[in-house]
Amino acid sequence: MPSARFEQPVLSLFRIVTGLLFACHGAATLFDVLGGPHGEVPSAGQWPSWWAAVIQLTGGALVLIGIGTRPAALVCSGSMAYAYFVHHQGDGLFPMENGGESAALFCWAFLLIAALGPGQWSLAALRNQPAHRREEVSSHPNSH
Numbered sequence: 001m002p003s004a005r006f007e008q009p010v011l012s013l014f015r016i017v018t019g020l021l022f023a024c025h026g027a028a029t030l031f032d033v034l035g036g037p038h039g040e041v042p043s044a045g046q047w048p049s050w051w052a053a054v055i056q057l058t059g060g061a062l063v064l065i066g067i068g069t070r071p072a073a074l075v076c077s078g079s080m081a082y083a084y085f086v087h088h089q090g091d092g093l094f095p096m097e098n099g100g101e102s103a104a105l106f107c108w109a110f111l112l113i114a115a116l117g118p119g120q121w122s123l124a125a126l127r128n129q130p131a132h133r134r135e136e137v138s139s140h141p142n143s144h
Contacts, residue, residue, distance in 0.1 A: 012066075012119030018109045019064030022076060026057025048082075055079045063113060066122020070114050077110035 029037035030053045042049035055075060062072035080103045088100030095101040118124055 008120040011116055012121035015113050015118055016064055019060045022056050023060030023064055026053045029053035052079055066118040066124050069118035073110040073114035077107050080107035
C-alpha cells in the first residue's frame with residue numbers, strides 16, 4: 001500500500017507542528033512574547049492560567065522534540081479538555097458558539113498523538129536507533 005510509507009513521516013510532522021503551536025501558546029502567556037497572552041500575564045502559581053501555560057510550554061516542547069511524547073500528549077489533551085469544559089462549555093454547546101475551537105482541536109490532536117506515539121522523526125527514536133542497529137549487526141550471520 002503506497003500510503004503506508006507516508007504514515008510515520010506525516011505523524012511526525014503532525015506531532016512537531018502541534019507541539020510547536022502549543023508551546024508557543026505557553027511561551028506567549030508566561031513571557032508576554034509572540035503577541036502575548038489572551039488576557040493578562042498570570043502571576044507565578046496562579047490557578048489555572050499559570051499552570052495551563054506551564055503545561056502548554058513544557059508539554060508542547062516535549063511533544064515537539066519527541067521525548068516522553070505519549071505521557072506529555074496525554075497531559076496536554078487533559079488540560080485542553082479541562083479548558084473546554086470548564087471555561088468554554090458554559091458559553092454554548094458547540095465550539096463555534098463558545099470560542100473553544102482551539103481547545104477542542106488541541107485536545108483531540110494530543111489524544112491522537114498519545115495513542116499513536118511520536119512517529120519515526122523523534123529524539124526518542126533517534127536515541128533508540130544505535131541500540132537497534134547494534135542488535136541487527138550482531139544477529140546478522142556474516143557479522144562474526
